Amino acid sequence: MKEVIAIPKVNEGKEKHRRINPSIQRVLLGSIVPILLILAWEYLSRIGVFPPHLLPAPSIILQSLMTMTTDGSLWTHTSITLYRLVLGFLFGTVAALIIGAAVGYFSTVESLLDPLIQAFRSIPSLAWVPLFILWMGIGEPSKVVLIAVGVFFPVYLNIVSGIQGIDRKLIEVGKIYHFSSWQLISKIILPAALPSFLVGLRSGLGLGWMFVVAAELMGASTGIGYLLVYGQNTYAPELIISSIVLFAILGKITDAILKGLETKTLHWQDTIVKK
Amino acid sequence: MLSIERVSRTFSNGTTGFKNIDLKVEQGEVIGILGTSGCGKSTLLRVLSGLDKQYDGQVVIDGETVHDVHKKIGMIFQEPRLMPWLKVYDNIGFGLQKKVQSKIAQYIKAVGLVGFENHYPKDLSGGMAQRVAIARALVTSPEILLLDEPFSALDAFTKMQLQDLLLNLWQTYQSTILLVTHDIDEALYLADRIIILRGQPGELYQEIKIDKSKPRSRGDKDLAVLKDEILQLLDLSHSKAI
Ligand SMILES: Nc1ncnc2c1ncn2[C@@H]1O[C@H](COP(=O)(O)OP(=O)(O)OP(=O)(O)O)[C@@H](O)[C@H]1O
Ligand SMILES: [Mg+2]
Numbered sequence: 001m002k003e004v005i006a007i008p009k010v011n012e013g014k015e016k017h018r019r020i021n022p023s024i025q026r027v028l029l030g031s032i033v034p035i036l037l038i039l040a041w042e043y044l045s046r047i048g049v050f051p052p053h054l055l056p057a058p059s060i061i062l063q064s065l066m067t068m069t070t071d072g073s074l075w076t077h078t079s080i081t082l083y084r085l086v087l088g089f090l091f092g093t094v095a096a097l098i099i100g101a102a103v104g105y106f107s108t109v110e111s112l113l114d115p116l117i118q119a120f121r122s123i124p125s126l127a128w129v130p131l132f133i134l135w136m137g138i139g140e141p142s143k144v145v146l147i148a149v150g151v152f153f154p155v156y157l158n159i160v161s162g163i164q165g166i167d168r169k170l171i172e173v174g175k176i177y178h179f180s181s182w183q184l185i186s187k188i189i190l191p192a193a194l195p196s197f198l199v200g201l202r203s204g205l206g207l208g209w210m211f212v213v214a215a216e217l218m219g220a221s222t223g224i225g226y227l228l229v230y231g232q233n234t235y236a237p238e239l240i241i242s243s244i245v246l247f248a249i250l251g252k253i254t255d256a257i258l259k260g261l262e263t264k265t266l267h268w269q270d271t272i273v274k275k
Numbered sequence: 276m277l278s279i280e281r282v283s284r285t286f287s288n289g290t291t292g293f294k295n296i297d298l299k300v301e302q303g304e305v306i307g308i309l310g311t312s313g314c315g316k317s318t319l320l321r322v323l324s325g326l327d328k329q330y331d332g333q334v335v336i337d338g339e340t341v342h343d344v345h346k347k348i349g350m351i352f353q354e355p356r357l358m359p360w361l362k363v364y365d366n367i368g369f370g371l372q373k374k375v376q377s378k379i380a381q382y383i384k385a386v387g388l389v390g391f392e393n394h395y396p397k398d399l400s401g402g403m404a405q406r407v408a409i410a411r412a413l414v415t416s417p418e419i420l421l422l423d424e425p426f427s428a429l430d431a432f433t434k435m436q437l438q439d440l441l442l443n444l445w446q447t448y449q450s451t452i453l454l455v456t457h458d459i460d461e462a463l464y465l466a467d468r469i470i471i472l473r474g475q476p477g478e479l480y481q482e483i484k485i486d487k488s489k490p491r492s493r494g495d496k497d498l499a500v501l502k503d504e505i506l507q508l509l510d511l512s513h514s515k516a517i
Contacts, residue, residue, distance in 0.1 A: 177370035268360045270397040
C-alpha cells in the first residue's frame with residue numbers, strides 16, 4: 001500500500017522539476033551579465049571613476065525611485081503617461097482596424113484610400129508635432145493624437161496585409177454556405193487576419209511608447225517624459241536614468257501583456273507552440 | 276434538374292480547363308466523373324458550384340441559370356480547407372445556421388472522430404482532416420453534393436466506410452451527387468452513370484450507365500468487366516481520339 005502511494009509522489013516531483021527548471025534557468029542565465037554590469041557600475045562610481053553629476057551610482061538611482069514612490073510623484077507621473085499611451089493606442093488601433101478592414105476587403109476602398117495613406121505614411125510622424133500644437137495647443141488632445149498617429153500605421157499595414165494574405169480557399173468555404181458579407185468577415189476574415197493584427201498591435205505599441213516620450217518632451221508638466229526634461233534642466237542625472245528605467249519596465253510589461261494575449265488567442269496556430 | 280449545356284471554362288491566361296461539356300443530371304442520380312490529372316475535373320465542379328462564374332455556356336439548376344452559389348449545393352473540396360482556429364466540433368458545425376448538437380455528434384461518430392471533438396486542425400492527420408471536411412459537408416444534407424476526390428487521402432478501410440456513409444446519406448435524402456474520383460472501383464460502387472473526361476483541355480469522352488441496384492457487392496463480376504472497359508478508355512495508348 002505504501003509503495004503505491006509513494007510512486008506517484010516521486011513522479012509528481014520529477015514532472016515539476018522538468019517543467020520549472022528551464023524557464024528559471026533561462027531567467028538566471030539572462031540576469032548574470034546585467035547584475036555583473038550593475039555591480040561594476042556601483043563599484044566604479046564609489047571609487048570615483050564615474051563623476052556623480054553625470055552618471056550617479058545605481059544605489060542613488062534606486063534611492064531616487066524610492067523617494068518618488070513614497071512621496072507619490074512616481075504614481076502621478078506613471079499614471080498620466082500610461083493614460084496618454086492607452087488612449088492614443090486605443091484611438092490609433094480602432095481607426096486602423098476600421099480603415100484597414102475596409103481597405104483590405106473592398107478593392108474600391110483600397111484604390112480610393114491606400115495611396116493617400118501611403119503618402120501620409122512617408123511623412124515622419126514627428127513632423128506633425130508643430131501642426132498639432134498649433135491646432136490643439138499643448139494640452140492632452142495634441143499628445144493623444146500624436147500617439148494615435150504613431151500607432152495607426154503599423155497596425156493598419158498589418159491588418160491590410162493580413163486580410164489580403166488570407167487563403168481564398170477558406171473564403172470559398174464560406175461562400176458555399178451562403179455566408180453574408182458580415183458572416184464572411186466575422187467568421188473567416190477576422191479570425192484568419194488575427195495573427196498579423198496582433199503583430200501589428202505589438203509593433204504599434206512600441207511606436208506608441210516612442211511617441212509618448214516625444215509628446216511629453218515637447219511640452220508637458222507631468223508624465224515620465226516630463227521627468228526626463230526636468231532632470232535635464234535641474235542637473236539631476238539620477239532622475240533622467242530613473243525615468244529611462246521606468247520606461248523600460250513599463251514597455252516590457254505592456255509588451256508582455258500583448259504577448260500573453262497573443263499566445264492565448266493564437267494557440268490554434270501551428271507555430272506558436274514552439275516559441 | 277441539373278443541366279450543363281455546352282459549358283467551357285477558359286482562364287484569363289489562355290489555358291482552357293475543360294470544354295464543350297453537355298450533361299443532364301436527374302434528381303437523386305449519382306454521377307461518377309473520371310479523368311486523368313489536369314483534365315479539368317476540379318474546374319468543372321467549381322463552375323457547377325457557382326464559385327467560378329466566368330464560364331461559357333449554361334449551367335441550370337431547377338430552371339435557374341447559375342450565377343452564384345446555389346442554395347441546394349454542398350461541396351467537398353479536394354483539400355480539407357478547415358478553419359485552423361476552430362476545433363473539430365466547430366469546424367463540422369461551420370455551415371449550420373443553427374448548431375444542432377445531436378446532429379454534429381452523429382456525424383462525428385459517422386466519420387470515426389469521437390474523442391477528437393476538441394482538437395485543432397493542426398493536431399489532425401491528413402486523413403482525419405479530410406474526414407472532418409466530409410462531415411462538415413454532409414451535416415447540412417445538401418440536395419446536390421459535389422465531391423472532389425473526397426476519399427483519396429484515406430486508407431482502404433476508412434474509405435469503404437465513408438463510401439457506405441455517403442450511400443446511406445443518398446438513400447435517406449435522395450441527394451444528387453457528382454463525385455470526381457481517381458478510383459474506378461469507387462465510381463463503380465457508387466455511381467449510376469460514369470462520365471469519362473479525356474484530353475487537355477478535357478472533353479466529355481464517354482458515358483457509361485450502370486443499371487445495378489445499390490448497395491452493390493464490391494466484388495461484382497459485371498462491375499469487373501466494366502472496370503476493364505474503363506481502364507482501356509482512360510489509357511491514352513489504346514485509342515485513336517485526340
Ligand atoms: N485558376 C486557374 N488559372 C489558370 N489555369 C488553371 C486554373 N485552375 C486550373 N487551371 C488549369 O486547368 C487545368 C485543369 O485543372 P483542374 O484542377 O481542373 O484539373 P483536375 O482534373 O482537377 O486535376 P487533378 O486530377 O490533378 O485534380 C489544368 O491545366 C490547370 O493548370
Ligand atoms: Mg482536381
